[in-house]
Amino acid sequence: MEQHSERAEDPLVEETEKERARSAAARLFDIRRVIGGLFVVYGVLVGLVGLFDGQSEIDKAQGIRINLWAGLVMLLFGLFMLAWQWLRPVEPPTVEEAGEV
Numbered sequence: 001m002e003q004h005s006e007r008a009e010d011p012l013v014e015e016t017e018k019e020r021a022r023s024a025a026a027r028l029f030d031i032r033r034v035i036g037g038l039f040v041v042y043g044v045l046v047g048l049v050g051l052f053d054g055q056s057e058i059d060k061a062q063g064i065r066i067n068l069w070a071g072l073v074m075l076l077f078g079l080f081m082l083a084w085q086w087l088r089p090v091e092p093p094t095v096e097e098a099g100e101v
Contacts, residue, residue, distance in 0.1 A: 032085040039078030047071025 050068025058065060 030085055030090050032081045036078045036081030036085060039074050039081065041078075043071045043073070043075030043078055045071070046074060 046067050048071070050065050050071050053065060053067055057067070
């Protein structure tokens with residue numbers, strides 16, 4: 001004899017779960033997160049190198065701590081990308097939009 005689930009699956013609940021899964025996947029693979037993360041990491045690394053540059057490296061750059069400035073710019077750009085991603089998250093496509101493709 002077959003056993004049936006006493007709780008029938010509600011189509012609205014299933015649809016909501018699918019939308020949540022699409023939304024999570026869209027946020028996870030947002031390119032702004034990848035670019036921002038990489039720029040933050042590289043900005044910190046290059047900035048630290050710039051803090052500890054020797055006099056010969058500074059003389060090569062005509063007296064400018066180029067690694068420090070480049071690291072700061074990269075860090076700021078990475079933070080901008082991450083802030084943009086947090087303030088304006090990706091909206092996943094609706095079921096109708098996904099079906100049109």
